[in-house]
Structure formats: structure tokens, C-alpha cells
Amino acid sequence: MLRRGPPPAPLDYTRRWWLRAWLALTFVFLYAPIAILVLFSFNDSRRNIVWQGFTLDYYVKAANNVSLLEAFSNSLVIAALSTVISVVLGGLLALALYRFRFPGRPAVEAANQLPIVVPEICMGVALLVFFAEVGWPRGLPWPLSLSNIVAGHVAFSFPFVAVVVRARLAGFDRAQEEASRDLGASEWQTFRRVTLPYMRPGLIAGGLLAMTLSLDDFVITFFTSGPDTLTFPVKVYSMVRFGATPEVNAASTVLIAITIALTVVAMRLQAPPKAGA
Amino acid sequence: MAPPPIVRIEHVTKRFGDYPAVEDVSLDIAANELFALLGPSGCGKTTLLRMLAGFERPSAGRILIGGADMTTVPPNRRPVNMVFQSYAVFPHMTVADNVAYGLRVDGTPAGEIAPRVDAALEMVRLGGYKARMPEQLSGGQRQRVALARALVKRPKVLLLDEPLSALDRKLREDMQLELVRLQHEVGITFVMVTHDQEEALSMANRVAVMDAGRVLQVAAPRTLYENPTHRFVADFIGTMNSFDVEVRGVDGDRARVRHPLLGELEVARAAPHVIGGVLIVRPEKLRLDISGAAVAGEHLIDAVIEQVAYYGDLSFVFVRLDDGTRLQVSRYNVNRVDKGDPPPGTRCRVGVHPEDLLLVDDDG
Numbered sequence A: 001m002l003r004r005g006p007p008p009a010p011l012d013y014t015r016r017w018w019l020r021a022w023l024a025l026t027f028v029f030l031y032a033p034i035a036i037l038v039l040f041s042f043n044d045s046r047r048n049i050v051w052q053g054f055t056l057d058y059y060v061k062a063a064n065n066v067s068l069l070e071a072f073s074n075s076l077v078i079a080a081l082s083t084v085i086s087v088v089l090g091g092l093l094a095l096a097l098y099r100f101r102f103p104g105r106p107a108v109e110a111a112n113q114l115p116i117v118v119p120e121i122c123m124g125v126a127l128l129v130f131f132a133e134v135g136w137p138r139g140l141p142w143p144l145s146l147s148n149i150v151a152g153h154v155a156f157s158f159p160f161v162a163v164v165v166r167a168r169l170a171g172f173d174r175a176q177e178e179a180s181r182d183l184g185a186s187e188w189q190t191f192r193r194v195t196l197p198y199m200r201p202g203l204i205a206g207g208l209l210a211m212t213l214s215l216d217d218f219v220i221t222f223f224t225s226g227p228d229t230l231t232f233p234v235k236v237y238s239m240v241r242f243g244a245t246p247e248v249n250a251a252s253t254v255l256i257a258i259t260i261a262l263t264v265v266a267m268r269l270q271a272p273p274k275a276g277a
Numbered sequence B: 001m002a003p004p005p006i007v008r009i010e011h012v013t014k015r016f017g018d019y020p021a022v023e024d025v026s027l028d029i030a031a032n033e034l035f036a037l038l039g040p041s042g043c044g045k046t047t048l049l050r051m052l053a054g055f056e057r058p059s060a061g062r063i064l065i066g067g068a069d070m071t072t073v074p075p076n077r078r079p080v081n082m083v084f085q086s087y088a089v090f091p092h093m094t095v096a097d098n099v100a101y102g103l104r105v106d107g108t109p110a111g112e113i114a115p116r117v118d119a120a121l122e123m124v125r126l127g128g129y130k131a132r133m134p135e136q137l138s139g140g141q142r143q144r145v146a147l148a149r150a151l152v153k154r155p156k157v158l159l160l161d162e163p164l165s166a167l168d169r170k171l172r173e174d175m176q177l178e179l180v181r182l183q184h185e186v187g188i189t190f191v192m193v194t195h196d197q198e199e200a201l202s203m204a205n206r207v208a209v210m211d212a213g214r215v216l217q218v219a220a221p222r223t224l225y226e227n228p229t230h231r232f233v234a235d236f237i238g239t240m241n242s243f244d245v246e247v248r249g250v251d252g253d254r255a256r257v258r259h260p261l262l263g264e265l266e267v268a269r270a271a272p273h274v275i276g277g278v279l280i281v282r283p284e285k286l287r288l289d290i291s292g293a294a295v296a297g298e299h300l301i302d303a304v305i306e307q308v309a310y311y312g313d314l315s316f317v318f319v320r321l322d323d324g325t326r327l328q329v330s331r332y333n334v335n336r337v338d339k340g341d342p343p344p345g346t347r348c349r350v351g352v353h354p355e356d357l358l359l360v361d362d363d364g
Helices: A010-015 A017-040 A057-064 A066-099 A105-117 A120-134 A144-169 A175-182 A187-215 A219-224 A232-241 A246-270 B045-053 B095-105 B110-123 B139-151 B169-186 B197-203 B221-226 B231-236
Strands: B007-016 B019-029 B034-038 B060-065 B080-083 B157-161 B189-194 B206-211 B214-219 B241-244 B246-251 B254-259 B263-269 B278-281 B287-289 B299-310 B314-321 B326-332 B347-352 B358-360
Touching: A017 A246, A057 A066, A057 A246, A066 A105, A066 A144, A066 A187, A066 A232, A066 A246, A105 A144, A120 A144, A120 A219, A144 A187, A144 A219, A175 A187, A175 B080, A175 B139, A187 A246, A187 B095, A219 A232, A232 A246, B007 B045, B019 B045, B019 B060, B019 B206, B019 B214, B034 B045, B034 B169, B034 B197, B045 B060, B045 B080, B045 B157, B045 B189, B080 B139, B095 B110, B095 B139, B110 B139, B110 B169, B139 B169, B169 B189, B169 B197, B189 B197, B197 B221, B206 B221, B206 B231, B214 B221, B214 B231, B231 B278, B231 B358, B287 B326, B314 B347
Parallel strands: B034 B189, B034 B206, B080 B157, B157 B189, B263 B358
Antiparallel strands: B007 B019, B007 B060, B206 B214, B241 B278, B246 B254, B254 B263, B278 B358, B287 B347, B299 B314, B299 B347, B314 B326
16 A cells, blocks of 8 residues: 655655755746846847856946946935935834824825826826926926925835835733823824834835836836936936947946845845844 | 722723723722732723723813823823733833833933942842843743833823733742732732732732723732622622522611522622622532531422532532522542542532622623
């Protein structure tokens, strides 16, 4: 008689070869394109197809490309501003939705989800029409010239922050706020010392999301930016139209590195304080 | 002259919309009392406690703490502190920071905070846990943190919302003794909300029994058990048997009543307001009589044993009287060599002493 072993425990599954292979394939699928992008940024070739040898030339070239640098710094400034504004707006909205019962609250909650599901192209056209209609000033000095792009980015990122923070707050024990008041703290002290620390992981996660959305947004930026404001994705698009050179790879690799570095910093901030301090 | 009460609740009513959570409650709580608010869920006991803490504002009436009117004072300016049912320990702070919180927001000098925090943690036996995070503590330890955090502020009154409900049985019994010890040690008035009658009886000096927003009776545990004024109180605290009787006349604290099986007898009356009502008797005060030996002054009623529940130290014997009334009789297992409980179906008699009967308010 064939003797079968006991059914596998949940952790036993990772010991099966085919599951490991599946996991490996998933990672290859996810990261191979990025790895190739990074690899070919060091390729000593005018084109991006065949590996010719290692060089840092294209990093130097990208660093000397004035319009690429301008686009890059525009993107970073826009991302920073729209992230800060989105975190404040989204955090406050989440708090209001969590704390208060008011007429029209379900409508507000639904309206908050809308920018998440509306197709970006529609958002882009809508913002274009909106800015034209209200007569948003053009030709302002930098960085005010970025204001309409920042406004557009805030419009589609802060709902994400609100959703993330709202989910975080769902697990909050309101007795903590009452305990704080009971122990002598004012409303403001309670918010700063009890509620805000609880919201923090949600705010950081939401902020990261907002930053990523802003950094790589193409469609909405394309529709809202004036003729003389370039952001990194828009610039890369225009460069790629004339052939994807390793210069584009190099610039993208720098952006990836910055994003990863920011994520690591955010994760560090999010980690619970070590016990025994 | 009696000292002035530390807490005075004057005709307090609290409505949520149309729903009256607390209705016209007046209570005095004396300094150094361990006072319990007891009642089923939804009776208004927690709302009353939250009004003492300042989280709810009375719709009518006044609340005085230490002689000062606190009715509209916000929670952070009241000389009371609370231990929450969920403990509400701050998860992002160490044990020591949790306990120091109330002192820090008050602007207590830093040099004073550390020794007071140490003393408070020592008092709840958590001296070695200062640097731990709440997630590293057990439920019982978290509760001790919540206690220390409240006591370190030296409140006039400590409020406890269902302090033992989240603990398992063994820990609950230990913590009951611990809370009583603490209360003696710190000499602070404790006001505790509970739905557990044993907890209230074993811990409190006085208990207020609440039902549907009203306080029915305020008394020492023994009085509540032996002299309940309302059928609800008798029912809620312990077990009781009841006889519907016809009241023939009242005279002071006695009443003459008539019952088809017991005949006419004179019994004690629980309170002057009791006029109509029911006769109650506790199961352990009834005697199961099989052999036929009468005890002086007893009334004997014929009955049939219906069911027996054996608990080791005692058995509950359920009997049915000729008129269909069911009674519960406690039978203590005092000898190791006993013949055991009589089987269901046995005819017997139940001995009732008139002094063990009490006429109470039939409030439904």
C-alpha cells in the first residue's frame, strides 16, 4: 500500500521545488526589465540592444544635459510639494471621516474614491479645461510655474493618502484619546502625542504612494504643464521618440536609486522604537 | 457628623436623543469607599461613570467632586482618573512613558516625574518592566500599567470601567484581591462599574444596583443580598425563589400575607414603600425534608423532586409544588459519607422558616 506522509503544514509549502521555482519566476518577471534597464545604463554603445562593454559615460552625459537636469529637478520639486500637501489634506480628510458622523459623510467618502478610479486621461483633460477656465496664471517665475502641475498631482494623490490613513485609523482604540484627555492632556496635546503617532505609519505609506504617483505621472502632467515646463517622464518620452539611448537608462537608474533610498528612509522611520532604550 | 461625600450626584439625567440612558440618579459616595455600580448591560452604569470622568455631559442635574461643581468641567481638568475597559495603554510608548504621560502633560518638573513613576510601578508590581513596550505585556500587566498611569496622578477618585472583564478566571480572582489591597494602600475612593455580581459583592463597600437608567438600591453587599428591596435586585444578585402573595396588611417593617400553600403568615417587609409584592427566599435558606423530622417554627410544603444539579460542594435540587410553582433548594454536601441526593420523582417536603421570607417590590 502506498503510504502518504502527513498533509503539509503551512510553512512546509516553501520546501516544495515547484513552489520555489514559481516564486523565482515571479521575481524574474517583476524585476528583469528593471535589472536590464540598470545594466544597459552602463553599456558602452550608442544603442540599447547589444552589450558592448562597461562605461559611465552616459551618466556623465546625462549629468551635462541641461534640459534633462531641469526636467529632473522639476519632477523632484513637484513630487516633494505635492506629497507634503497630499499628506496634510489626506490625513485630515481621513481623520474627519473617522471621527465625525455628519450628513453626507458617505457621499464625501465616495467622492474621495472617485479620483482613484477616474481614468487618468479624463483627469488630465478635466484639469486642462479647468485651468483654462479659471485662468490659472501662466508664465510665472520658477518654482511658481510648477503650481498648476502640483495642484493637479495633489488632486489625484491625496485620495490615496486618505484611503491608506483611513484604513490605519480603523484599528485605533478611541479610548486612547479619552485616556489622554483623562490624564490631563488638551485636545491638541492628545492629537500630537497620541493620535498623530498612531496615524504616522499610514501617513508615511500614503506619502510614499503620493510621491511615487507624482514622480512617474505622465498623462496628467502632459495635459497641465505649459509649453516650457518639462518634467522627467515627459522629457524621457520626448528623448525616447528619437531612440532610446543609454542616457535615458542612466537618468532612470538615478531616479530608481533615489526612490529606493527614500523608501528605505521611510521604512526606518516607520519601524517601532526598539525596546530597552 | 458624617464627612461630606467626595462624589455627589444630584438628580442626574442623561438622554441620547430620546433614549434615557440615566434617569434622575442621586448618589453620595464617601471618601475612601470602594463603590460599585452594578447592573446588566445597557442599564446606564457606564454612562454614569463617563459623566463622572467628564466624557458625557448630563442632560440635567449636577455632579460635585470634592465639593466642587464639575458638571461642565472637561475631563482634563477633573481630579479623577479612569482605568478603561480596554486599558487604552498607549502602544507607541514604553511602560514608563505611559505612566509618566499624565505628569508630563501637566508640566510636572522632570526631577519629580521619575521617582513618582517608579513608585507607581512598584505599587502595581511592575518595577522591572519600565522599558517594555505594551505589546510585550500580558493583558493583566497592561491593566497594571493603566492602573499605575491613573494612580500616579493622585486623583481624588479612581474610576474603573469593568476592570476585570477582560481577564481570565484565575487572574480575575487575583486581581480582585489586588485592587482591594491597592485601594487600602493608596486611600483613594474607587468607583467601579461591573456587571458581575460576585465581583461587586466581594470587593465593594457599597453597591448601587441599576436597571434601565435608574438606581434601585444602594447598600452594603450583605444588605443587598439579605434585604433586597426590589424583585430585580433579588433576582440579579444571587438566585431566589418567589411566591406571589396577597398582602393582607402592613405594620411598620412587617406585613401579613396569604399564600394558598403556606397559609397566612407574618413576614418582614423590605422597605417602607413596599405594599404589594412578592415573597422571596434564597435557595440555601430552604430545607429539603425527606425523613419527616420537623424543625420548630417551620412551614412544610409538599413537593416532588424534578431535577438535581450536582456541583460537588453543593447540589441544586429543583422541586415542584402542588400548585406548579418551581423552587430551587441548595443542599450542601457536608459529610463525605452521604447517601447522595434523592433521585428525581421522590416525594418530599420543603421547610421554610418565616424569618427567611421577605416581601419585596414587584417591579416586574
